[in-house]
Amino acid sequence: MKVLRLKFSAPTAHFRIAQSSNPRKTYPLPPYSTAIGLLANILGDYDKIDLMLKDSFALGILSQYESISNEYTWLRNLNSNAHKERFGSIENRTWQENVEHPGGQSPVVMQVLNEVEVFIYFYHPAKEILKALQENIHFPERWFSHLHLGRSEDWAAPCGACLIDLKLSKKPEDFCKARQYYQWMPEPENAFMLDETEIERDYRRLYEKMQGNLFLVTSLYAKEKVSWLDGKRKQVVTIRNFDHIPARLCKSQVPLLDAVTFPLIYCDTEIKTPVYLARIDVKKGGTSKYGT
Numbered sequence: 001m002k003v004l005r006l007k008f009s010a011p012t013a014h015f016r017i018a019q020s021s022n023p024r025k026t027y028p029l030p031p032y033s034t035a036i037g038l039l040a041n042i043l044g045d046y047d048k049i050d051l052m053l054k055d056s057f058a059l060g061i062l063s064q065y066e067s068i069s070n071e072y073t074w075l076r077n078l079n080s081n082a083h084k085e086r087f088g089s090i091e092n093r094t095w096q097e098n099v100e101h102p103g104g105q106s107p108v109v110m111q112v113l114n115e116v117e118v119f120i121y122f123y124h125p126a127k128e129i130l131k132a133l134q135e136n137i138h139f140p141e142r143w144f145s146h147l148h149l150g151r152s153e154d155w156a157a158p159c160g161a162c163l164i165d166l167k168l169s170k171k172p173e174d175f176c177k178a179r180q181y182y183q184w185m186p187e188p189e190n191a192f193m194l195d196e197t198e199i200e201r202d203y204r205r206l207y208e209k210m211q212g213n214l215f216l217v218t219s220l221y222a223k224e225k226v227s228w229l230d231g232k233r234k235q236v237v238t239i240r241n242f243d244h245i246p247a248r249l250c251k252s253q254v255p256l257l258d259a260v261t262f263p264l265i266y267c268d269t270e271i272k273t274p275v276y277l278a279r280i281d282v283k284k285g286g287t288s289k290y291g292t
Contacts, residue, residue: 001166001266004122004130006137007159013065013116013149023070023109028182029063030149032245032278033218035120038149038156042133044142052129053220058192058277060121062181065113073110078103118149121166121268121275123192130163137161166266166275168199175254175265177272184217184247185210185276192277202263209255212248219243219280245278
């Protein structure tokens with residue numbers, strides 16, 4: 001199966017686990033939504049993005065990092081009530097004889113990955129999208145902004161983009177370095193396969209044997225308006241309503257299905273690892289959906 005493989009490196013990265021607050025914890029690899037947003041940034045053209053999101057496609061993500069550290073920072077709350085609670089009145093910005101920024105602020109600890117390497121495997125039926133990504137990655141002036149993984153301050157450097165052939169294999173030498181990379185392994189119902197009966201059967205058995213916690217991983221989102229009453233005043237905000245893909249977070253060798261049989265799986269034989277592809281379904285109609 002022909003896919004586009006894109007490689008990126010970054011000195012730091014933070015892929016926030018939404019349910020964490022202080023410390024703000026990070027996934028060891030980007031969710032699908034971050035990868036989709038990165039691809040949209042590289043395309044740098046809304047018509048091409050709409051074409052990319054016109055049909056369902058597939059994504060696989062691999063990641064590794066050297067170390068993890070804690071970052072201490074201040075987060076500000078610009079709500080007027082938070083400002084009053086901190087300074088006593090809207091007009092005042094002085095606290096203990098020091099002039100501060102408006103709003104309330106809190107110290108927050110953030111987990112940060114260091115020296116990160118990410119591979120993105122992208123399958124799409126529209127060949128012009130693959131060609132545009134392969135070309136644009138070398139022309140920063142075509143991007144919407146600098147490339148980043150997660151936070152905008154986590155700049156990412158493109159290390160290459162090429163079409164490769166993901167091969168179906170049962171040979172251990174083709175996936176012997178599986179434990180070197182974190183990756184998402186989507187549930188069988190959300191996995192992408194090219195109508196291969198044997199690989200589908202093996203994938204289901206492999207998924208049951210694979211070790212790894214199950215997460216709901218963000219993918220595409222739609223912008224939606226949400227309203228509520230604040231006292232007698234109606235408030236309206238626009239939020240991003242994400243789709244989620246159930247997937248295991250895994251970093252382990254490929255287990256045997258029985259005493260002597262390895263599963264038939266897609267492999268990147270250059271870096272010797274399996275690649276688990278998730279099917280990203282684009283809903284027809286409604287608001288345009290993008291990554292983050």
